[in-house]
Amino acid sequence: MLTFDDTPAKWMIYPAVLFLVLGMSFGVFIAFNGFVFPDYFSGEYIHFGKIRPIHVGHVTLLWLLSANIGLFYYFVPRLCGVPLWSPNVAYVSIALWWPALILGTYSYPWGTNFGWEYAELPVHVGLFPTKLMFTLAFALVAFNLYMTVATRRYEKMYVSLWYTMGTMFWTLFTVLVGFYIINWVPMGISRVNVSFFYVHNLVGLIFTPMGLAQAYYFLPKLANTPIYSHRLSMIGFWSIAFVYAWIGAHHIIHGPVSQWLQTTSIVFSIWLFIPVWTVVTNLFATLKPQWSEYTQSAPIRFIMMGNIFYLLTCIQGPLMALRNVNEITSKTDWVIGHSHISLYGTFTFFAIAGIYQAVPVMVKKPLWSNKLANWHFSLNLFGSIPFMLSLWIGGFWQGMLWSTWADGGTYAAFHNHLTELPFLQTVADMRPFWIWRAIGGAIVLFANMLFAVNIFNTIILPEKDPLQERKLPLSSVGNAKAAL
């Protein structure tokens, strides 16, 4: 039997779990300090504008991207039947990765925020060229994974490998565009357009294929059942490749960009229904013969709930791109709800499921507590409901309130509506929703603290009861055949 050196995966996943909790703490902090008790803790280094990018930097890069790469280090060798091509290259990449992201993210309060959404990472912090370090680290990850696939023993490439290879190329391209090429295009709207290409592809061509690669690997693995249709998964893969690059401009519908570009992005946004249906159908059909597993295993629940959230997010996305829906939802909390259901509800759930499967295998011990994992899932789900529903309902309502300014036929009538309902009143009306959002967020944070405790106890503590091992499907040390 093959053995795998999982040290690189551990070096990516363990800190990522910590940053998940930290990032969510920053999120809960701003939910309270920005909205429930506005500016209670006040000052240059702590106000909303300084802490928000720290929250986003944590959950997108320090947690999700890092965890995803850690899970790639875990399952790509197992799907290829060979060890990681070069652990040393992985170590170099890790040595660049963490300092770049930690320094970059924690420097925002000192005024290093670069100013493009999701590309806030500063060019340098002190003597550290953080942007370059991050890019280099990612290039090394991509190189290492490509070489692992190239030297594989199993001939047939499972869909997760396709997604991995796709996302490695796309991420590199997207990062280069969003970090560097953006400065070469003319100033103004041309850069905005490039920025939104980057912003959307970060989700569409980075987190989506990474998350789906995990779902396709870990669901069959956890439920011990083959994937329903490899062909369907491949259709999903290629349609993602086809659709996502076109739709960046749907972030500025009704905005100062050319109408034809807006229309193009809307048309391709509608196409998104194809990849999402392939994924959702495929994952549900995969679990169908083993449906009882859903009640037995928290990680499977995470994947299936993530799958449902994925369906929701990908129904929302194309609909929000429609001009008339966009008129109401755009620029409101609906957008925040949408970004959380995709990055948290879907891809964080997938990554959590992956970590639940991978960590016991890597440390060759069963999960410390299955009970805690069940609580983790339930609290995550129940916390996410007030959290996301309040954002959607509140956001939609605020959009409707704003649209009352467009009632009437004359400017005098429009302006009259505006005097009756000033902007600040629509802010005040959001307060109950913001309270629910903060409460939901706090529950989610608490749930993920349990997750961190569970994972680190699994790693550190000795096995509780050796007999327990037999009962747990999780503890089966994975071998390369897994999902094939």
Added chain:
Amino acid sequence: MTPPLHNNFFYRLEKSAVITFIGVILLFSCAVVVTLIAPSLVDPSWTLPASSYQVQMYEVVDPNIYISGSQSGGADLQFAYHLKNNESLLSFEETEFSRIVAPPDLEKYITHQGERPLKLTSRLLMLRKPIKGVQTSFNAYEMAEALRQKLQEDWEEKNPQWKEQGLTKFDYAISELYALDAQEGFAVAPPDVILENWISSDFVFVDTKLQDKELPPGVVYISNPKEYRIARFSNGNTLEWKYDPNGEIISSIEALKSHPLGFRSRAELISLGEKVFAAEGCWYCHTDQTRTLVQDVVANGSESYPAPPSSANEYIYQKITFPGTRRIGPDLSRVGVKRPSRDWHKAHFWSPKTASEGSIMPAFQHFFDYDPRGTAHSPTGVPNLSFEAIFQYLMTKGTRITPPTEAWWLGKDPLNTMDIIEGRKEI
């Protein structure tokens, strides 16, 4: 390590897979070309300016208007134009109560009261109070006094009953036009200047170098420049300064920019303001786009006129543009028109919750320096560089789309937003 069974990366690659692969790469490149590269080339509004006024504001005015908040003992800003011979356009206009005397060779630059076209020159000339006792071939002081007497006599003739009517005798402001013996100089600019003098018709260049050139569609010019002078004084051990029309002249741009004067050009401040806007994260809560929606043009409009939707060319002078994705606070794309008052922004940045009730915006008290001596007599601290930068940056929003004479807030919006939203015009 077990050697791989095959050296071929794509083992047993089917023909259909190859075609798909090539197809997807083609489509991806196609997407990049169409969505990233084509728009700037196809749509001229992405790269061409909104108006000649916008170009001149960013390229001519901003680099040459200098602002300092550091005048000793005052919270008010100091503004100075940097005038350059053969570059800066100047006008010398008389009004009903102000007259200009000039030596015979400079007479041609004066636009007398009610006279048109407006005479503009790029020769470096300025106005000053005629000084007694300066003996040259042209005796400005005597000429000015004679003119004043004559004007007052004329006025008395016109209003013979002025004492009985309780009128005050007019005192005419008479200045002397003189040529600076230098290639550059500094002139007083009006306080809180956001809009510049603009003329698009009925003007003429009185200058041999510019005369032959075709007249542009309109120009920004400086009216009646007076030299910016300062007085230095010491306060304990520190050397301080203040504006003084009779003080010393400023020798060079370096002297203007260095301590203790500490002037910065508005171009520098706007650029810094953009960085402050990014670093403080203003853009997470404020959008910078009036969308093509009725609610947006109404919310950003004035009492009488809607604000035109933002167009791509408004942003072409910004390194980073913040169209925004979330509107937690109001949109800022027309803030230069909606909130032009520096005092309003001072109070608002200091404490948004008190300045606009119900606001959830954080306080930005780090935009102000502590004022230990209380000399600024300001309820807030003394605004520092961050404040001046963000203020100048915000004041560019919505004010530069069209010249002030054809502005949307006067109802002269070129897009006819009013007609569109009231349904008289289709887009």
